[in-house]
Amino acid sequence: MKALWKGTLTVALLSIPVKLYTAVRKRPLEFHLLHRSCNTPLKYERYCPSCRREIPWEEVVRGYEYEKTNLFPWRRKSWRRFFLRSTGPLRSFLL
Helix, strand or coil: CCCCEEEEEEECCEEEEEEECCCCCCCCCCEEEEECCCCCECCCCCEECCCCEECCHHHEEEEEEEECCEEEEECHHHHHCCCCCCCCHHHHHHC
16 A cells, blocks of 8 residues: 655654555445345346346346345435435435
């Protein structure tokens, strides 16, 4: 990781080299494919292990994994309540 800032702290005759790094790591937002009726994650061939059948594209929705094995289905209506106070392009995209 590259340091954001490099410098020295000097006290009397003592100089201490200092490097400043970011404390947060950026991660992209990743969505998973879910079955619309039961919110079960789908496999690559769109097979739902919970319903034991192949799912057509009309029943597929995206979901965000916020904890291990906990998925939140992403729909425009469900996200509106979280971003009602947002402004700018994000608000126009979601609403």
